[in-house]
Amino acid sequence: MKRIYTLPEANEALRLVQAIAAEIVERRATRRALERERDQLEAAETPEGLRGELAELDARIYEHGEALQRCRNELENLGMTVLRENPLTVHITGASKLGEVVFCWQEGEPTVCYGHAVGEEKHQRRPLRVARGA
Numbered sequence: 001m002k003r004i005y006t007l008p009e010a011n012e013a014l015r016l017v018q019a020i021a022a023e024i025v026e027r028r029a030t031r032r033a034l035e036r037e038r039d040q041l042e043a044a045e046t047p048e049g050l051r052g053e054l055a056e057l058d059a060r061i062y063e064h065g066e067a068l069q070r071c072r073n074e075l076e077n078l079g080m081t082v083l084r085e086n087p088l089t090v091h092i093t094g095a096s097k098l099g100e101v102v103f104c105w106q107e108g109e110p111t112v113c114y115g116h117a118v119g120e121e122k123h124q125r126r127p128l129r130v131a132r133g134a
Contacts, residue, residue, distance in 0.1 A: 003079025005094045007128065010103045010112045013078060013092075021088050021107050024071045028085060031064035083121065091121060103128070 005013065038057040041050065072082050075090060083089040088107040094115065095101065104114045104125040114125035 003093065004100070005079070005092050005103065007094065007096065007103065007112060010092045010094055010105075014105065014112060016078070017075065017080070017090060017105065020071050020074050021090070024068060024085065024088055025107060027064045027067050027071070028088075031061055031068070034061050034064065093118075 034057055038054060038061065041053055041057070044050075068085070075082055079093060081091045083091050083104075090105045092103040092105065092112065093100070094103045100118045101115050102118055102121055103112045104116065105112045106114070106125075113128055115128050116123055116126055
């Protein structure tokens with residue numbers, strides 16, 4: 001769903017984005033820990049129960065991967081895109097007085113305060129210029 005947000009609307013939607021982001025961050029960390037555990041088990045080459053343990057870890061890693069995809073889909077359903085997962089960076093298609101922009105939010109930021117022109121999504125984010133009193 002293509003949605004264009006004003007900056008106030010993007011900041012209003014941020015509570016939902018932050019809730020989804022918290023799940024992404026938590027699952028990302030858990031998945032990495034499981035992958036490290038799996039790598040250690042595989043490197044240990046201990047035969048007792050190794051296949052079962054590896055299969056269980058693979059299933060849990062897969063579950064977290066699926067959950068991460070569902071989170072990305074939730075953001076896409078809001079008309080947003082995930083540029084990268086680490087740090088989690090979400091692009092929000094927006095409009096300003098100067099035309100279309102892409103608002104850019106990164107995990108840990110309290111508000112949407114960065115962005116760039118449409119077509120410059122791969123470039124470095126820039127602070128938004130907001131009129132005083134707005």
